[in-house]
Amino acid sequence: MFKHLKEKKQKLLRFLFGSFSFTALMFTFQACYGMPERTFDTIVQGKVTDAETSEPIGGLQVTSDLGFTATTDQNGIFIDSSEVRHLYEYSEYLITVTDVDSTENGQYERLDTVVWASDLTQPLQLQVKKVSDAQ
Amino acid sequence: MSVLKRFLSRVFRKNETEIHELSYLFWECTWRCNLACRHCGSDCKAETNVTDMPFADFLRAIEPLEQRYPRDTVVIAITGGEPLLRNDLADCGRALRQHGFRWGIVTNGMLYDEARHRELVAAGLSSITVSLDGLEETHNWLRQHPQSFQRALRALRLIANESQLIYDVVTCVHGRNLKELPQLKELLIANGIRHWRLFTIAPIGRAAGDRELMLSRTQVEEMLQFIAATRKEGRIDLKFSCEAYTGKYEEEVRDSYFFCRAGINIGSVLLNGDICACPNINRSFRQCNIYEDNLLDVWDNRFQVMRDRTWMRCGMCAKCKDFKQCLGGAMHLRPAYGEPIRRCYNFRER
Numbered sequence: 001m002f003k004h005l006k007e008k009k010q011k012l013l014r015f016l017f018g019s020f021s022f023t024a025l026m027f028t029f030q031a032c033y034g035m036p037e038r039t040f041d042t043i044v045q046g047k048v049t050d051a052e053t054s055e056p057i058g059g060l061q062v063t064s065d066l067g068f069t070a071t072t073d074q075n076g077i078f079i080d081s082s083e084v085r086h087l088y089e090y091s092e093y094l095i096t097v098t099d100v101d102s103t104e105n106g107q108y109e110r111l112d113t114v115v116w117a118s119d120l121t122q123p124l125q126l127q128v129k130k131v132s133d134a135q
Numbered sequence: 136m137s138v139l140k141r142f143l144s145r146v147f148r149k150n151e152t153e154i155h156e157l158s159y160l161f162w163e164c165t166w167r168c169n170l171a172c173r174h175c176g177s178d179c180k181a182e183t184n185v186t187d188m189p190f191a192d193f194l195r196a197i198e199p200l201e202q203r204y205p206r207d208t209v210v211i212a213i214t215g216g217e218p219l220l221r222n223d224l225a226d227c228g229r230a231l232r233q234h235g236f237r238w239g240i241v242t243n244g245m246l247y248d249e250a251r252h253r254e255l256v257a258a259g260l261s262s263i264t265v266s267l268d269g270l271e272e273t274h275n276w277l278r279q280h281p282q283s284f285q286r287a288l289r290a291l292r293l294i295a296n297e298s299q300l301i302y303d304v305v306t307c308v309h310g311r312n313l314k315e316l317p318q319l320k321e322l323l324i325a326n327g328i329r330h331w332r333l334f335t336i337a338p339i340g341r342a343a344g345d346r347e348l349m350l351s352r353t354q355v356e357e358m359l360q361f362i363a364a365t366r367k368e369g370r371i372d373l374k375f376s377c378e379a380y381t382g383k384y385e386e387e388v389r390d391s392y393f394f395c396r397a398g399i400n401i402g403s404v405l406l407n408g409d410i411c412a413c414p415n416i417n418r419s420f421r422q423c424n425i426y427e428d429n430l431l432d433v434w435d436n437r438f439q440v441m442r443d444r445t446w447m448r449c450g451m452c453a454k455c456k457d458f459k460q461c462l463g464g465a466m467h468l469r470p471a472y473g474e475p476i477r478r479c480y481n482f483r484e485r
Binding site: 007010011013014029031032033034035036037038039065066067086087088089090091 | 146147150151153154156158159161205206207208210212214237239240241261262263264299301302303305330332334376377378396397400401413414415465467
């Protein structure tokens, strides 16, 4: 438990100190006479809105093969609170949005979208369609 | 601001050392090479009686990493020798991707033609470094092969046109090519290259006894000033390598401060199965062997000699006031544990 908290704190420190002490959020990592890799440290977050009305949607579940599950709040905002992610440029990740609260905020189609790691340095803007709209 | 940034970089480095996540693993897959470069740090040869490491052995060694590190967070840097001499390179890369590892190669470009490029990209090649050590005459002299420049240039043109490949060109700077750097810069820009990295030549391997290849301190400063001026121009992303702390040039020659990550984020599996950090580090620093030990256990519990570098405070570092920032320089410049550093590039403000 304490070890896990310490690791989370260390990763957050990495994000904060790395961002402040380097000239850019993205930095190139290379070993002596190895090829370069460009990496980002980021906290994955975003907003889910109705594709037609652009209104934010709460109660949707957002998951990713990065290994997190989050739920949108009333403003449609979600955040991966599990940890700061250390991502490599040109890696692709699957983001899935699922309506899990039945018809409370209307019923929405499932969204599967693939994003680049570099897209995750900014809050994602995701749009979902109402089931009735699609039919 | 600079004082604050330096302080934060030290905190960042300390934190990284405590976490010591493996993110970059060299695989020295062969000692065979199709060139006999004058400056080779590993003294590779065209003919060698040492056989390549079977890929199955390497894969077996890295499988425990899959349990610890999420997909795409560990990069395998395939090096040698010349990795393109392995006919199974694309198969190795494809298997690495299937196991969730990114991979790349460091190559002299001799065998990197259109067909090989397509084959490797299709197998998931994510990054590549190609060496170009001067204009044609100089490059061919250093590489000791009359076609080596044209072959390297062919490789550079291919990778420059591949939009989703992370790449750079590496140049080892020595007395003969130092004055050519401005022309080399124009050549690279004209061929669409956007990322370039300069090294000096370390007195190790075949280069150890060749004084012509070593830059004087004045020449090193000239090289650093060229890097700083080129970075200000903004036409090409030029960096000094991670080989040395540069004192007053630190903020002008790289994106971030000097940080030797050997044993902190960087490991290696050498041809004979030895586990170490960057392959150019003296092999007396080896930490166990994949044929006898679990790579993940070794990574978690060994490498103290690289994670606690207080022992490096010896020789010219003993009384240096910049030690806390430089931490004794790069691991590959230490001939053995307890030995002083071979060279220092710390240029102080006058």
